[in-house]
Amino acid sequence: MFEKALKGSRGYGIWVAFLLTLTAVGFYFYLRQLAYGLGITGMGRDVSWGLYIAQFTFLVGIAASAVMLVLPYYLHDYKAFGKITILGEFLAVAAVIMCVTFVFVDLGQPGRVMNVLLYPSPTSILFWDMIVLNGYLLLNIVTGWTVLESDKKGVPPPSWVRPLIILSIPWAISIHTVTAFIYAGLPGRGFWLTAIMAPRFLASAFASGPALLILFCLLLKRITRFDAGEKAIQALAKIVTYALATSIFFVLVELFTTFYGQIPGHMDHFRYLFTGLDGHRMIANWMDVSAVVACLSLVLLIIPRTRQKESLLALACAGVFVSLWIEKGLGLVITGFIPSPLEALPDYIPTGPEIAITTGVWALGLLLITLFYKIFISVRTED
Amino acid sequence: MAPTRREFLKIAGVSAAGLLLPPWAPLAAGQSPNPAVPPAAGPLPALTARRWAMAVDAAKCRPGCTDCIAACHAAHNVPDFKNPKDDIHWIALEKVGHVFPAEAHSALPEPLRALALPVLCNHCQNPPCVRVCPTKATFKRADGIVMMDYHRCIGCRFCMAACPYGSRSMNYRDPRPFIAKLNPEFPTRTKGVVEKCNFCEERLARGLFPACVLACKEKVLSFGDLEEPGSEVRRVLERGFSIQRRPELGTGPQVYYRL
Numbered sequence: 001m002f003e004k005a006l007k008g009s010r011g012y013g014i015w016v017a018f019l020l021t022l023t024a025v026g027f028y029f030y031l032r033q034l035a036y037g038l039g040i041t042g043m044g045r046d047v048s049w050g051l052y053i054a055q056f057t058f059l060v061g062i063a064a065s066a067v068m069l070v071l072p073y074y075l076h077d078y079k080a081f082g083k084i085t086i087l088g089e090f091l092a093v094a095a096v097i098m099c100v101t102f103v104f105v106d107l108g109q110p111g112r113v114m115n116v117l118l119y120p121s122p123t124s125i126l127f128w129d130m131i132v133l134n135g136y137l138l139l140n141i142v143t144g145w146t147v148l149e150s151d152k153k154g155v156p157p158p159s160w161v162r163p164l165i166i167l168s169i170p171w172a173i174s175i176h177t178v179t180a181f182i183y184a185g186l187p188g189r190g191f192w193l194t195a196i197m198a199p200r201f202l203a204s205a206f207a208s209g210p211a212l213l214i215l216f217c218l219l220l221k222r223i224t225r226f227d228a229g230e231k232a233i234q235a236l237a238k239i240v241t242y243a244l245a246t247s248i249f250f251v252l253v254e255l256f257t258t259f260y261g262q263i264p265g266h267m268d269h270f271r272y273l274f275t276g277l278d279g280h281r282m283i284a285n286w287m288d289v290s291a292v293v294a295c296l297s298l299v300l301l302i303i304p305r306t307r308q309k310e311s312l313l314a315l316a317c318a319g320v321f322v323s324l325w326i327e328k329g330l331g332l333v334i335t336g337f338i339p340s341p342l343e344a345l346p347d348y349i350p351t352g353p354e355i356a357i358t359t360g361v362w363a364l365g366l367l368l369i370t371l372f373y374k375i376f377i378s379v380r381t382e383d
Numbered sequence: 384m385a386p387t388r389r390e391f392l393k394i395a396g397v398s399a400a401g402l403l404l405p406p407w408a409p410l411a412a413g414q415s416p417n418p419a420v421p422p423a424a425g426p427l428p429a430l431t432a433r434r435w436a437m438a439v440d441a442a443k444c445r446p447g448c449t450d451c452i453a454a455c456h457a458a459h460n461v462p463d464f465k466n467p468k469d470d471i472h473w474i475a476l477e478k479v480g481h482v483f484p485a486e487a488h489s490a491l492p493e494p495l496r497a498l499a500l501p502v503l504c505n506h507c508q509n510p511p512c513v514r515v516c517p518t519k520a521t522f523k524r525a526d527g528i529v530m531m532d533y534h535r536c537i538g539c540r541f542c543m544a545a546c547p548y549g550s551r552s553m554n555y556r557d558p559r560p561f562i563a564k565l566n567p568e569f570p571t572r573t574k575g576v577v578e579k580c581n582f583c584e585e586r587l588a589r590g591l592f593p594a595c596v597l598a599c600k601e602k603v604l605s606f607g608d609l610e611e612p613g614s615e616v617r618r619v620l621e622r623g624f625s626i627q628r629r630p631e632l633g634t635g636p637q638v639y640y641r642l
Binding site (some may be wrong): 113344 | 446500513517520543544545546548554556631
């Protein structure tokens with residue numbers, strides 16, 4: 001089936017070339033980072049994780065989109081999702097590959113990455129994250145590809161694939177939980193030390209992943225002959241609505257505990273995040289946008305008339321994606337470090353090379369999604 | 384490096400105190416029952432302990448003095464990038480209010496509020512950095528010293544996120560051009576690995592006390608085996624009340640402050 005990704009329209013060729021260029025630019029700056037060290041980024045002694053790890057954290061959420069399709073389709077026989085479960089699985093594959101790449105580019109000594117396997121450390125959450133992410137990647141590649149291949153041949157998928165698909169459901173929950181545990185078990189970081197971290201991750205993941213999937217479905221309907229179907233898209237939209245509402249609720253629950261409890265070590269982080277501390281407002285400015293956009297999107301999604309209107313639904317989904325990207329792809333990781341353990345208020349500003357590398361990894365992921373979806377569309381619409 | 388007269392006296396004192404140790408405690412060089420503690424690497428017997436600890440008698444600290452930092456950073460080839468973002472330090476001086484934010488209140492006497500305390504790795508009994516390391520590049524020895532293997536570290540910086548004290552530094556770039564004067568007796572690091580205070584384990588193995596302890600003319604820092612009654616650190620701590628940084632986290636920090 002790979003050959004189907006190689007031929008396409010002129011627009012397809014230009015888009016692939018564009019993504020390849022961005023990936024190449026990112027790779028060039030990664031080579032510079034390899035030569036100079038991670039000092040080429042905005043990360044420093046106090047804010048020691050930045051954009052890379054934040055993107056990783058956000059994209060683990062995107063990888064969840066698959067489970068929100070697989071679960072209704074395979075456990076509840078919700079037929080409307082039958083056409084698009086593979087889209088979810090391929091999106092998950094691309095997202096997990098981006099996750100792994102972001103962790104890799106964040107390493108100070110990438111040549112030693114195999115030490116994680118040579119000296120397995122079960123007390124380290126990173127060790128478990130490696131296991132669950134690679135397992136999830138494998139599950140989705142195998143199941144997505146096998147089901148699509150059967151589709152092409154016009155036969156039902158082999159019976160051994162169903163148990164793997166069922167396994168991928170709890171596995172999807174595990175990638176979020178374990179990723180949240182990277183943060184939620186660190187005694188000295190009051191911002192992250194909260195049991196609601198994993199539930200929050202899950203809620204925001206089930207909003208941002210399906211929101212992106214809706215956008216992709218609407219895009220495919222416009223530029224290809226593939227139509228996911230009104231019913232499937234509206235069902236996804238309801239999932240996004242409930243997940244976004246839950247996500248916002250979880251944030252409010254955290255704000256209550258923090259500001260009613262008034263423990264300074266916890267409050268300072270949230271004040272930094274939402275209002276800024278001593279004039280350090282960079283993240284707070286972004287979070288203002290995130291909060292407003294999340295609330296507006298929720299309104300558009302809750303009202304049936306706006307949710308059912310395709311253009312407004314697209315707007316709301318874009319809003320959900322942007323809002324949660326700011327929340328997890330910027331705010332969550334960086335704020336954990338500010339104030340520092342010695343009460344400093346360091347500023348973290350990503351550098352040009354860092355942004356180029358980040359864009360490069362995103363372009364690589366979009367390229368994978370493009371190729372996967374091209375194969376999918378070719379199989380589904382041409383035969 | 385030959386020990387100075389003062390170092391020798393300290394060692395002699397510790398050795399004499401060693402006679403009070405229980406019979407299973409190591410006395411002679413190279414005969415440590417603990418394989419994690421290296422045998423003596425020089426003319427003096429290696430110093431051993433069941434739990435190394437440090438006491439900081441902060442009131443004696445001379446304002447403006449940075450002797451401990453200079454001695455440590457010279458001994459361990461710590462680079463100076465002259466850039467706070469990439470900064471690497473093993474020991475630093477920080478305001479009381481920043482080191483003990485929960486304890487420093489506005490009615491403290493001004494000299495105490497202005498006081499800068501030495502902060503370094505706490506060599507925790509229950510170190511979060513060791514727990515989170517995905518390659519066991521950071522580990523705790525039987526004598527309590529939390530160590531780094533610079534050749535195994537992959538530079539993921541999980542330990543920096545886990546340390547509640549900000550004691551760890553990352554080599555964000557090649558440190559070697561920024562080392563003022565190379566000490567050939569201690570390894571330099573490569574870019575991309577994390578480093579921190581090692582309680583001068585390389586000096587203890589040669590029978591020498593930590594560089595910062597010996598560099599302090601005011602004798603602010605005392606060092607020794609916390610589990611050995613009569614050790615210098617125990618004698619200082621027995622004089623009165625002392626505190627640790629954020630003990631409520633359960634990390635069991637082994638640097639104690641008398642204020």
